[in-house]
Amino acid sequence: MSHHIVEVNDLRYNYPDGTEAINGLSFTIKHGESVALVGANGAGKSTLLLHLNGSLAPSSGSVRIGEYPLTPETLNSVRRTVGMVFQDPDDQLFMPTVRDDVAFGPLNLGLPVNEVDEKVITALQTVDALHLKNRPPYRLSGGEKRAVAIATVLAMSPDILVMDEPTANLDPKTRRTLIRLLSSFTHTKIIATHDLDMALELCHRTIVIHRGRITADGLTSDIFSNDQLLLESHLERPLSMQGCPICNRKKPK
Amino acid sequence: MAKIHHAFFDVSYFETLAGQNTPVHLVDPRAKVLTTLLFILMVVSFDKYAISGLLPFFVFPAVMITIGDLPLSYLLKKLFLVAPFAFFIGIFNPFLDKQTVLQFGAFAITGGWISFTSILLRFTLTVGAALILIATTGFREICLALEKFKIPRIFVLQLLFLYRYIFILIEEASRLVRARRLRTFNGRGMTIHVASSLIGHLLLRTINRARRIHLAMLCRGFDGEIRLMRDLKIQKGDYLFAGGWLLAFLIMRFIDIPALFGDLVMGLYP
Amino acid sequence: MHMADALLSPAVGGTFWLVTGGVFTYSSKRVQHEIDSRKIPLMGVIGAFIFAAQMINFTIPGTGSSGHIGGGMILAILLGPYAGFLTLASILTIQSLFFADGGLLALGGNIFNLGFFPCFIAYPLVYKRITNKRTSPKSITAASILSVILALQFGALFVVLQTVFSGVTELPFKSFILVMQPIHLIIGLIEGLVTAAVVNFIFKAEPEILQVADPLQQNDSKRSFGKVILLFACIALFAGGGLSWFASQNPDGLEWSIAKITGKKELPPPEQGIHSSLAKLQEKTTLWPNYHFNEPGIYDNAQTPKASPLSALKTGTLLSGIIGAGLTLLSIIGIVLLLRMSKPITS
Numbered sequence: 021m022s023h024h025i026v027e028v029n030d031l032r033y034n035y036p037d038g039t040e041a042i043n044g045l046s047f048t049i050k051h052g053e054s055v056a057l058v059g060a061n062g063a064g065k066s067t068l069l070l071h072l073n074g075s076l077a078p079s080s081g082s083v084r085i086g087e088y089p090l091t092p093e094t095l096n097s098v099r100r101t102v103g104m105v106f107q108d109p110d111d112q113l114f115m116p117t118v119r120d121d122v123a124f125g126p127l128n129l130g131l132p133v134n135e136v137d138e139k140v141i142t143a144l145q146t147v148d149a150l151h152l153k154n155r156p157p158y159r160l161s162g163g164e165k166r167a168v169a170i171a172t173v174l175a176m177s178p179d180i181l182v183m184d185e186p187t188a189n190l191d192p193k194t195r196r197t198l199i200r201l202l203s204s205f206t207h208t209k210i211i212a213t214h215d216l217d218m219a220l221e222l223c224h225r226t227i228v229i230h231r232g233r234i235t236a237d238g239l240t241s242d243i244f245s246n247d248q249l250l251l252e253s254h255l256e257r258p259l260s261m262q263g264c265p266i267c268n269r270k271k272p273k
Numbered sequence: 274m275a276k277i278h279h280a281f282f283d284v285s286y287f288e289t290l291a292g293q294n295t296p297v298h299l300v301d302p303r304a305k306v307l308t309t310l311l312f313i314l315m316v317v318s319f320d321k322y323a324i325s326g327l328l329p330f331f332v333f334p335a336v337m338i339t340i341g342d343l344p345l346s347y348l349l350k351k352l353f354l355v356a357p358f359a360f361f362i363g364i365f366n367p368f369l370d371k372q373t374v375l376q377f378g379a380f381a382i383t384g385g386w387i388s389f390t391s392i393l394l395r396f397t398l399t400v401g402a403a404l405i406l407i408a409t410t411g412f413r414e415i416c417l418a419l420e421k422f423k424i425p426r427i428f429v430l431q432l433l434f435l436y437r438y439i440f441i442l443i444e445e446a447s448r449l450v451r452a453r454r455l456r457t458f459n460g461r462g463m464t465i466h467v468a469s470s471l472i473g474h475l476l477l478r479t480i481n482r483a484r485r486i487h488l489a490m491l492c493r494g495f496d497g498e499i500r501l502m503r504d505l506k507i508q509k510g511d512y513l514f515a516g517g518w519l520l521a522f523l524i525m526r527f528i529d530i531p532a533l534f535g536d537l538v539m540g541l542y543p
Numbered sequence: 544m545h546m547a548d549a550l551l552s553p554a555v556g557g558t559f560w561l562v563t564g565g566v567f568t569y570s571s572k573r574v575q576h577e578i579d580s581r582k583i584p585l586m587g588v589i590g591a592f593i594f595a596a597q598m599i600n601f602t603i604p605g606t607g608s609s610g611h612i613g614g615g616m617i618l619a620i621l622l623g624p625y626a627g628f629l630t631l632a633s634i635l636t637i638q639s640l641f642f643a644d645g646g647l648l649a650l651g652g653n654i655f656n657l658g659f660f661p662c663f664i665a666y667p668l669v670y671k672r673i674t675n676k677r678t679s680p681k682s683i684t685a686a687s688i689l690s691v692i693l694a695l696q697f698g699a700l701f702v703v704l705q706t707v708f709s710g711v712t713e714l715p716f717k718s719f720i721l722v723m724q725p726i727h728l729i730i731g732l733i734e735g736l737v738t739a740a741v742v743n744f745i746f747k748a749e750p751e752i753l754q755v756a757d758p759l760q761q762n763d764s765k766r767s768f769g770k771v772i773l774l775f776a777c778i779a780l781f782a783g784g785g786l787s788w789f790a791s792q793n794p795d796g797l798e799w800s801i802a803k804i805t806g807k808k809e810l811p812p813p814e815q816g817i818h819s820s821l822a823k824l825q826e827k828t829t830l831w832p833n834y835h836f837n838e839p840g841i842y843d844n845a846q847t848p849k850a851s852p853l854s855a856l857k858t859g860t861l862l863s864g865i866i867g868a869g870l871t872l873l874s875i876i877g878i879v880l881l882l883r884m885s886k887p888i889t890s
Contacts, residue, residue: 283641283642284641287641309647310647313548313646313647313648314553314648316548317548317549317551317552317553317556317648318553321710321711324868325864325867325868325871328868328871328872328875329871329875331872331875332874332875332878335875335876335878335879336878336879336882339879339882339883340882355642355644359547359549359550362547362550362706362712362714363549363550363712365712365713365714366712366713369713369714369715370713385713388711388712388713391711392549392550392711392712393549395548395549395711396547396548396549399547399548399549399646399647399648400547400548400549400646402647403639403640403646403647406640407640407641412637412640415640425567425568425571425572425575426575427571427574427575427583427629428567428571428629428632428633430583430587431583431586431587431590431629431630431633432633432636432637433587434583434584434586434587434588434590434591435586435587435588435590435591435594435630435633435634435637436591436637437587437591438587438588438591439591439594439595439637441591442588442591442592442594442595443591443594443595443598445595446595446596446598446599447598449599450598450599462601462602463599463600463601463602464601464602465601465602465603465733465736465737465740466740467601468599468600468601468737469736469737469740469741469744470740470744471599472596472599472612472737472740472741472744473740473741473744473745473748474744475592475595475596475599476589476592476596476617476621476741476744476745477744477745477748477749479588479589479591479592479595480585480588480589480749480752482588483581483584483585483587483588483589484581486584486588487580487581487583487584487585490580490583490584495580496580497580497583499583530867530871531864531867531868531870531871532863532864532867533867534866534867534870534871535862535863535864535865535866535867535868535870536863536867538863538866538867538870539862539863539866
C-alpha cells in the first residue's frame with residue numbers, strides 16, 4: 021500500500037533540564053509495516069515512542085499519523101489510531117479486574133455497554149486470555165499481564181500498535197507465544213526492543229537509534245549483519261545469527 | 274516488616290475467599306454492607322454490662338461462616354492479632370470498677386469484670402462482622418456498593434486505585450528493605466536516617482509510577498472521568514437477606530432470648 | 544491509636560461519622576473541582592505507598608524498639624489538604640476492613656483523629672505558615688516536626704475524649720490523658736523527624752512535586768479554608784449537641800427508644816459511664832452546663848455511688864441467666880450443625 025501512515029519529521033525533544041533526548045529524527049512508516057526500533061539504553065527509543073501518540077510534545081519537528089498532523093486538536097483521534105503498549109504492564113493495568121481494564125478504553129470512547137462487552141470479549145479472545153476476565157490484575161503471571169495489556173489496547177481497535185519492550189521479563193515459552201501472537205496481527209507495528217531475535221522474526225525493517233539520532237534504517241537482516249554498525253550502536257548480532265556456540269565457535273577477535 | 278508482609282498475604286487470601294460461589298457470596302454487596310453496618314450498630318448499642326444480651330448475636334457470624342465456607346480458625350487468628358488494643362483498654366475496668374455486683378458463693382464478681390467481658394464480646398462480634406463482610410464480598414464489590422450508596426466517586430476510585438497498587442508497592446518496599454538488610458551486618462537496626470532515605474526513594478518511584486499510569490490512562494482516552502462496568506443487580510433474595518437479618522437483629526436486640534430460655538428452664542424446676 | 548468499635552458508644556461513633564462525613568463530602572467536592580486529572584492515579588498510588596512505607600521499620604533511638612511512619616502529614620504535604628484527607632480516609636477504610644484495625648463504627652472517629660488534624664489544622668496553620676515565608680531544608684524540617692506533633696496531640700486527645708464519652712471503659716479521663724499525650728509527644732517527634740527527612744528528600748530531588756501538590760497556592764485558599772473549619776464546627780455542634788442532648792436525656796438513645804417502644808424499662812438504667820465522665824468533663828469545660836449529677840467532683844470511679852444494673856440480681860436469676868446463655872450458645876451451634884448437614888444439598 022502506498023499511503024504513508026506514520027511520518028516523523030526532524031523531531032527534536034529536550035528534557036526539562038535542557039538535555040537533548042532526541043536530536044532530529046525523520047522516518048516514514050507505511051501501512052502494514054513492522055518496524056523494530058533498536059539502540060542502547062538511553063538512546064531515545066522510549067522517548068520517541070511517547071511522541072507517536074502525543075504523550076510527549078516535541079520541542080521542534082512534527083509527527084503525522086495518517087492524514088492528520090499531531091496537534092492538540094487531533095490528539096484524541098490519534099490516540100485512537102495509535103495503540104500504546106507500555107513496558108511495565110502494571111502501569112497499564114490499573115483497574116480492579118481484567119474486564120474493567122479492557123473496558124476502560126471503549127467506555128471512554130462512549131460506546132454502549134453491550135458493545136463494550138463484545139469488544140472486551142473479542143480482545144481477550146484474540147490474546148487467548150478470556151478465562152482471565154474476572155481476575156484482578158495482581159493475580160496474573162507476567163505473561164498473562166502482558167497479554168491482557170495488549171488486549172486493553174486491541175479493544176480500542178487501533179490501526180497502529182506501538183510497543184515498548186514487549187518481551188522483557190518473559191520466560192522463553194511465554195516469549196514464544198507472544199511472538200506468535202504479534203506475528204498474527206495485521207496492524208502496523210512499531211516495536212522498541214533489545215530482543216534482537218524477536219526483531220529479526222517479526223520486523224522486516226529496523227531503525228537503529230544512537231544518542232537521539234538515527235544511525236541506520238533498513239532491512240533487518242542487513243542491519244544485523246553489519247558488525248561495525250552494531251558495535252557502534254552498543255548492539256550485537258542476534259543469537260540466531262551468531263552460529264552454534266559449540267560446534268561452530270568463532271575465533272576470538 | 275514480617276507483620277505487614279503477613280497482612281499483605283492476608284489481603285490476597287481474603288480475595289480468594291471472596292471468590293467463592295456460596296449462597297452468601299452471591300448476595301448483592303449492598304445487602305451485605307448494609308446488614309453488616311446494622312449488625313455492628315445493634316451490638317454496640319447494648320449497655321456496657323451486657324453479656325447475655327450479646328450472645329444471640331453470635332448467630333450472625335456463625336451462619337455466615339458456615340454457609341460462606343469460611344475458615345473459622347483463620348478468622349479467629351486474625352481476631353487475636355488485633356485484640357490487644359481492646360484488651361488493654363478494657364482490662365482497666367476490673368481495677369477501676371470494683372463494686373461487687375454478684376455474690377456467687379465465695380466468688381465476688383465486680384462490675385469491672387462484667388464490663389470487661391462485654392468489651393471482649395463486642396470486639397469479637399464487630400471485628401468478626403467486618404472480616405466476614407470482606408471475606409464474603411470482595412473489595413471491588415464493596416466499592417461498587419459504596420458507589421451505589423452515593424459515596425463520592427472520587428473516593429471510590431481512590432479506594433480501587435489504592436487497593437490495586439498496594440500489592441506492587443509492598444513488593445517494591447520489601448525489595449528495598451531486603452537490599453539494605455543484605456548489606457547490613459551484626460544485626461544493626463535501621464536508623465531513622467536510613468529509613469527516611471529508603472522511604473524517600475520509594476516515594477519518588479511511586480510518584481513516577483503515578484505519572485506512567487496517568488500516561489497509560491490518557492492513551493486510552495481518559496478525560497478525567499472513570500467509567501466502571503456496573504454489574505450489580507439487586508434481586509428478591511437480596512432484599513430477603515437484608516430484611517431477614519434486620520428482623521433477626523431487632524428481635525435479638527429487644528427480646529432477651531437467654532433470659533427467656535433461662536426462665537423456661539427454671540420454670541420447669543420451680 | 545485506632546479506636547475500636549468495642550469501646551465506642553453509638554452516640555459518639557455516630558457523631559464522628561457525621562462530622563467526618565461532612566468534611567469528607569466537602570473535600571470530595573473540592574478535589575473534583577481541581578480538575579487535575581493527574582491526581583486521580585496519584586492519590587491512589589500514594590495511598591498504597593503509605594502502606595508500603597509502613598513496612599520500613601526503623602529503630603527508635605534509646606529504646607531498642609522499632610516503629611514505622613503513620614503518614615498523615617506526608618499526605619497533606621504531597622497532595623494538599625483535601626486530597627490528603629481523602630487518601631487517608633481510604634487507607635483507614637482498608638485497614639478497618641482487611642486488618643480489622645479500628646472498626647466500621649469507629650471509622651468516622653479514626654478518620655477524624657488521624658486525618659482532620661494533619662490536613663486541616665496542622666497543615667494550614669503550622670506547616671504552610673512556616674514554609675510559605677521561606678522554603679528551605681531548615682524551614683521544612685521545623686514545619687514538619689511541629690505540625691506532626693500538633694496533629695498527633697490533637698489526635699490523641701480525641702481518642703481519649705471519644706473513649707471517655709462513650710463510657711464503655713472505666714478509664715478516668717485524667718489518667719488516660721496523662722498517659723496518651725506524653726506518649727504521642729514522643730511518637731510525634733519521631734514521626735516528625737522522618738516526615739521532615741522524606742519531604743526534604745523530595746524537595747532536593749524534585750521540588751516541583753511539592754508545588755504541584757498544593758491547591759492552597761490558589762487565591763481562594765483562605766476563604767475555602769475558613770469554610771471547612773466553619774462547616775466542621777457547625778456539624779460538630781449540631782451532631783455533638785444533638786446527640787449528647789439525646790444522650791443526656793437518656794444516656795443511650797437507642798435504649799431510650801426501646802423503652803418507648805416496649806413500654807417498659809426492661810433494660811437496666813444505662814451506664815454511669817457517659818454520665819459520670821460527662822460530669823467530670825463538665826467541671827472543666829462547662830460545655831453542657833445543664834447537666835446535673837450527684838457528685839460531679841469525684842474522679843475516682845470506685846467511690847462514685849452507682850446503681851449498678853446488675854446489683855439487683857439474685858442468685859436465682861443468676862442461675863437462670865447462666866442456663867439461658869448456655870442454651871443460646873447451644874442453639875447457635877445447633878443452627879450451624881443443621882446448616883452443615885443441609886449443605887451438600889444446597890451446594
